[in-house]
Amino acid sequence: MKLRHLAISFFAFSGFSTSTYAQNLEKNSSIQLDFNYYQPLSCQGPVPLILTRTTSSKAKEAMKDIKGKSGKRSEKRTEMDHAVESSFFEDQLLTSGQILYGDPMTEYVNNVADELLKDNQALRDQLQIFVLKSHIPNAYTTHNGIVVVTIGLLARIENESQLAVILAHEIQHFVKKHSLKQYKEVKKTITESRRNYGELESKLKRLYRFSKEQEYEADELGYELVKNSKYDLSEGIYVFEMLKFTEYPFLETTMTLEGFEKPNFKFPTYIYENIQSQLKTAKEFDDKIDKEESDEESSTHPSLDKRIDQLKLQVDKKEYRGRQKFVVGEKDFKLMQQISRFELLLSYIKRADFGRSYYLAKVVELIYGKNQFLNKVAAMSLYGIVEHKLNKHNLDDYGLSVNYNRGDWRPISAAFNKLDSRDFGALASSLIWEIYMSNKSDEFVRSICDRTFTLMQTKGNFKLKDFTSFKPAAVEPEKKPQIDTTATISDGKLKNPRSRIARNSSGEVVVNNIYYYGAFYHLNDKQKADLEKYFDSIKIETTSYSANPSKLSYTEREKLDARRYGRSNKNVENLVLMQPRIIYSNGKVDMFYDNIETKRNYFAEEIAKNQILDNWNYVPNATNNKVDVLDNSVGKSLKTEDLNRYSISNDWLSERLNNDTNQMILFYKQYLNGMSKDESSPYLLNVNYEYIVIPRPFDIQGLIYSFALPFYFPFYLAQQFQNDCVLKEKVMAYNTETGRQVYYSNKSFQHKLNQDLLRAHIYKTIYEIKHINGK
């Protein structure tokens, strides 16, 4: 009997669990996640309602509401300006291609918010929560209730309660209208940042950067919200601790240069001494930064330690202990965490943060196991470093900054940064080759492999036999990297990450006396035969002059590389245009043209944007050209599919611009199938406009002339009441196959933005791109 009851209870319980889990699975069942061949997450389902109305209609409605309120005119004016800027910025954010909805991560975060605000449906209905594909661990709230959590943050949190604390804090910023208050305080307007990828984050920080007092207020009120839920408020302490370590990887593993060496492949001895001195300098830099940030008086940020102390006062109360760490579900949390970490890798690749992406790929591999996607990330990271080293770029910009990489990724950053391009190239080619051999059917890895070897031979001054040459060496056992993911919690603090350099078991720095170059010597005969066959297939020459690039100058080697790899563009047939952007400003100038002030006119901008888009749709059709326009305009016709296509193109372009090279294989090339309706590799076109309208100041000189010459008076009037208009047009086109920029034009016209001008220039752009080779 008891057994039967037990069985019934068991089945009932498991049935309940299963149905809950099944329910969660069902929510995500539209996406089949394969981490082995991970694809960037895309938006799913219907477009959020907020995006189905045009921005100007929403802004006008907000302005109307404000006008109807009582209050001082100047304050209402400020409030209306804020409402307009917020509306336009929010829509730009939501259609940027960086925001996710309908995906498992966003669904999960929304479920946590649902749980948090279970007793306040009215407030919950005012909020819309999304995930932002940004590596920076942060969360933002906009004036109209849009809450955005970054993947950088989601990758770092350890449980659901921590997310709940974060959401509770952000919700209070909305409830208390901190954005508007801050705006009134400083009357800042959004200014544009030049760099494509960082622009959104810069704007987010500028518009939604709250004062210290506002942060403390949001903390206090947020704690109340968490207390009224099932979540464990004490987890907030670990959130603040986590924020102290944002310069560190989210988890660490020891990675040493020695770990890459093989019996017959060693690094030169100088590099170990070099690393030590760099680490010392970096430590001094750390101390300086830490000192500046801990000064509460002068810092604009609230002190994390002070926030921790204030929170501890709350959690010391007994009634708030022992709450749940997971309410929606631990399994869902783990899935969300895994996705966020994979997305984070993509984010670093997109930013060309190769040092970090390589390190994190190894960390993620140790947590979740080896897989093909991680292999690709590692291969791409190594190739990216080789490409930039051989192009003599500053590697601090590519994730190998010793100062800004704290923690266990610092020594490896130092090492990769300082290794000579040939030394690193030999290592990278060897590792990429191994990855390729583990999955020969992967075309992307194959293309990276081809490119790396070609680069090493052309720009890298390698001869074929350099890859396989060998000198006698003392055999040392291989050292494997160690993982250390335990977070020892004592006194409410996380364990401090350490920085180590290559040491042996006695803690002494290991210095090798002999340096060898045999990156492929360890291969067995069959593997060497495969390597030779591979070299044949990519036509690495062994006997011709070009096979001995050491005789060529750097410029000549660049030309050799361009000839080998940079094939001239075939006829441009398939153009894909990312929706053109325009910034429309009204200017004001004094009589002497000394001072020009501009103010963005968002409403005119929306009209101009639609006009430009209409013409970009019209002109190709009217002139028998094929241009696929990726339209992400807010309004009734917006579809999720369009947003996703735009997002892919934006990701590719971000990666391209962040790499800042003449040509390069890009990781997001793998995902371009979703971008173009045509199957062939498209050319991606990016067009930006800037339009300034400045009424002419009073022309007293002209008036005087027209008194002297009366027939001049009509001309004077025509001149005086005209506006000076400047239209700036920047066009870039890229071959997405090779990453090469095929067209660039940056022009300025003193002309009104009218239809025939747009049509003339749109056609001109298409024509010039199609005639790139001058034919």
Add this chain to the structure above:
Amino acid sequence: MVNNQGGYKMRFLRNILVIIFAFSANNEIQAQSNPGFMGKTGLVQFDLTGLMGNLIYEGPAVKVNYGFSYEKARNQNFAWNFGYSQTNQTMDYNMIVGEYLTYYDNGQYNNVRDKSSFDYLFSEFKVTPKWYNASQGAVSPYGAYNGLELSLGFLNISNANKEQWRQPLSSDDGAKLNSIPSVTVFSASYIFGGRRMVTDQIGVDFTLGMGYTLYQTLPGNLMDYVEGDSYAATIEEFYQYTALKHMSSSKLFQAKLGVSYLF
């Protein structure tokens, strides 16, 4: 009677125009590829030109002539325009001023001719190199431009036989004139303007210009006649100078409105 020395100069200038025409017509000479306006690099245009120089000279304030032209863009910023225009004008008695047409006799001033009028027809062939202004967003043949209009014109007098002349300009009172030879005129105008598109193929063109006669086949300096000094040695020359003076001065300020069809 045409001065032969002027003939050599005229032939030289004519030859220059022919060379320019031949050069511009050569399809093999392509400086840069040109997208044109939506792919259209040629046009034909019908225009009306208002010649307003006589706002400051005597005669009708504004003359209107009609013309048509063909334009072909050679590259993004340059085009050749070939045109033809003509204008005709009836010169009535009051438009013809000449103090030398009176003589003093027996205590009074007498006119050497009776009141009447004559007509002239001025036909021009024009070649205009046009530079389109890239900073104004122009892509030849669309947008703002400036140019140098070179024209070869032929001035023909007609219906002058109504005029009755008396001595001393005629041998007998009541003598009639023979036919008057045409005058060849070479002039240049600086023009500037712009073309806007109404549809993808139909455009509207507005141009302003300032013109000057460089050479004509009559003896003497035309400016002498523009300024009013007498020079005419024969009645025929008198008609020619009078018409030419009127025509030349009207070219000083010009405004043209045209409708173009692009292809």
